[in-house]
Amino acid sequence: MNTILKQNFTVPFQYNVCFSEDIFDPKNTLLAGTLGKEKASKTFFVIDSGVAEHHPNLVEQVKSYAKAHTDKLFLCAEPLIVPGGEASKNDRAIMEQIMEATHLYGIDRHSYIVAIGGGAVLDMAGFAAAISHRGIRHIRIPTTVLSQNDSGVGVKNGINAYGKKNYLGSFAPPYAVINDFNFLKTLDDRDWRSGLAEAIKVALIKDGSFFDWLERHAAALAKRDMDPMKTSIIRCAQMHLDHIAGKDPFEMGSSRPLDFGHWAAHKLEHLTNYTIRHGEAVAIGIALDSTYSHLKGWLKAEELQRILALISALGFDLFDPALTGENLLKGLQEFQEHLGGQLTIMLLRGIGTGEEVHEMDGDLVRKAVAYLEQISLKKEPV
Structure with missing residues (x-):
């Protein structure tokens, strides 16, 4: 005799895709308002090395922004700089740095992992967030044309493996996407x-x-x-x-x-x-x-x-x-x-x-x- 119990449920997803400029200007409350809707939220930043190179003051801007909005967010650790481009998806050890950070700094499902970079870094960081604690809130800040109009706004995350693109990954919608057009000015x-x-x-x-x-x-x-x-x-x-x-x-x-x-x-x-x-x-x-x-x-x-x-x-x-x-x-x-x-x-x-x-x-x-x-x-x- 076979017994079959059927389960059926629906999970609604909603997230905002925002377009702005100078998002780390303390006067711009877009990011702070997204992070701290009820109370100050533990936040961990992952930054594309190419973005950090072209915006040498970015880490300090992130820190200054956090200090200006302590009622909305607090940084649980120094921002993590990771290689940009496909290198970030080809080396699993890079993703594991983010997962280790969730362990070391007590980053949980009510915390945020904020990734700043091109589509590859967003893919990798999003995958790390999706499989840590079975899902940590992830905010994407795309910095390239490709990631602002395509990869950064979607629900896919992943890394490359076995010589194949995006072989390992997940479908996990971001908590929010915040685009800053000023990042485009330094692109080659x-x-x-x-x-x-x-x-x-x-x-x-x-x-x-x-x-x-x-x-x-x-x-x-x-x-x-x-x-x-x-x-x-x-x-x-x-x-x-x-x-x-x-x-x-x-x-x-x-x-x-x-x-x-x-x-x-x-x-x-x-x-x-x-x-x-x-x-x-x-x-x-x-x-x-x-x-x-x-x-x-x-x-x-x-x-x-x-x-x-x-x-x-x-x-x-x-x-x-x-x-x-x-x-x-x-x-x-x-x-x-x-x-x-x-x-x-x-x-x-x-x-x-x-x-x-x-x-x-x-x-x-x-x-x-x-x-x-x-x-x-x-x-x-x-």
Whole structure:
């Protein structure tokens, strides 16, 4: 005889994604108000080394801010500086420093781990927070375009393992996300443009009018005009939030439309030992999947040319020597394993209209790679 007891419950999640400037100015109460809603909260800061280098007064600003708002927060330890970029996700010992700090300083579920940095550091710190005490409140302060408009606003955390990106991780919504546009001013040109790949992505699969807007403002964005960048970040972040609030926020199924261009990008990052930025790899992945969509007969030639022209106008490459058909076919298998189900790839029916497929033609993948390689070599497209 079998006895089956069914359990069913719903857990609501709500968090604010805030946009501001000078968040560590004592006069700006945004962060203090987020941390100390009822009483002063124990707080531990994790800071990206690249951010600390470009903002040498940041640690002192954090300390001064805490002193000015002792009724809202108190620092339980010196801020922890960790390596930035994928290095923070490739070395598990870095994440373990955060977990050890939760033990040493009594950081519990009513405390806060505040991470300041790019998407990789936020991913790593968020994972440490999620698995310590089964979940410590985590506040993200993204400092790159990519993390402010995409990775920093979502519910995913993780580190790299076994040669695969984000192999270990969790779905754990942040307590809050606080964006400070001033952090963007010190980005180098590669990191400035890198996050724009995610804007192209959501525009192509969700909003043709946003793609038109990106085309009109491409030159200003490439020249580091802050006003259109702010608009792009907020609009892109809103579309990501709208998607997360949809049917499958924790990706229990195999549908991941926001991963348009990413299956190839993840493989390319690994093949280049992460010397290529995530956004740069995504831009190439978008170019590849757009070309594939055209070769499949779904995307008009003029639409493909608009897409490739925008990617190029923003300063991205369309091809990397590590990109070969055989490498990418291996990447498809790894992507399917990561999904844990059937292969699901987002392609384009037109600018602003995405459609999922569950198989990819290997010959068309190779032709798409060859097409982009010829363009990069200034040859006539195949």
